[in-house]
Amino acid sequence: MNKTYEVKSVPIPKFAKHADIAEGKRLYQSRGCGDCHDVDGSGRTFIEDPALGTLSGANLTSGKGGIITERTDEELAIAIRHGVGKNGRALLFMPSTDFQGMTNEDVGKLIAFLRSLPSVDKPQGDLKAGPLGRFLFLIGEIPVFLSAEVINHETTHLANITPTVSLEYGKYVATTCTGCHGFSLKGGPIQGAPPEWPPAQDISKNGLTHYTESSFIQTVRTGKRPDGSEMKFPMPWKSLGQLTDTELKALWLYLQTI
The missing domain is CATH 1.10.760 (Cytochrome Bc1 Complex; Chain D, domain 2)
Incomplete structure (x- = not known):
């Protein structure tokens, strides 16, 4: 430290x-x-x-x-x-x-x-x-x-990236999810979280088998899964709900490759 x-x-x-x-x-x-x-x-x-x-x-x-x-x-x-x-x-x-x-x-x-x-x-x-x-x-x-x-401080940062429904942009958006869902995005206990917090869901392709692109976007926007259940705290769906349609579609596309 x-x-x-x-x-x-x-x-x-x-x-x-x-x-x-x-x-x-x-x-x-x-x-x-x-x-x-x-x-x-x-x-x-x-x-x-x-x-x-x-x-x-x-x-x-x-x-x-x-x-x-x-x-x-x-x-x-x-x-x-x-x-x-x-x-x-x-x-x-x-x-x-x-x-x-x-x-x-x-x-x-x-x-x-x-x-x-x-x-x-x-x-x-x-x-x-x-x-x-x-x-x-x-x-x-x-x-x-x-x-x-754990960060590579020699990384060359991109000047910008064009928002498109693409794997490249989906990977860019997905870094937002790694803090809770892990670098592999396969979920598990949330790092640094109090013991009463539920584990993060697997959001790789296997973990999203009950979702379509449209139901995935609807869930992020409303906090309600396709079966009607509500996503539990600390899933920040109110924040993530402000992702654009392009961001969410690109994110879905990328998660389907994991």
Whole structure:
């Protein structure tokens, strides 16, 4: 946890148009950023467990206690995609494994949205690793605990990607799902989750045999499976429901190849 990482900074495009900021907002919401940083970007404590630890998202606004004015766009991009803070140290429980493949364009729009947020005065919540959290990380059960340790920091990021119903774009969207469903997307216990959380479903082809493309999209959008049952917390269907039709169709296409 005291290790430092060197990550090369790459230029991040700047966006100011309303449409681009709106897209940044959709990315923030659909990728689940608010789960840790709250809907207003001010941060929230999302895990408070003596064994796992107390974990809180940073205040991403310009208010007192916020970090946005103290970071360049390039530094924010490194935090998002590499899980590394301004001081070179790993960010605790930052799920950058979900965002490491995000294009420069998408990161730029996301950051433009963050910079547009109203300021909220809110101090940083507690960030403290518990003994069980440390142990599970050491045996490889929760890589997100220090995602910087498992990310390839030499990766060349795409400048942009065209949203199409294609395997390439579906794979791009699917990285959002790896935090809970695992890098293989075959489900199982959710890394770092309290014991009462249900395991994540297998969303490979075998795990989706009861779905068609249309019922898969309908389920993500409504939180109700084809048999009428409701998806249990912590499945963030309200966030994922803001994925576009193209994103969901491409995601379905890609998941069918696993």
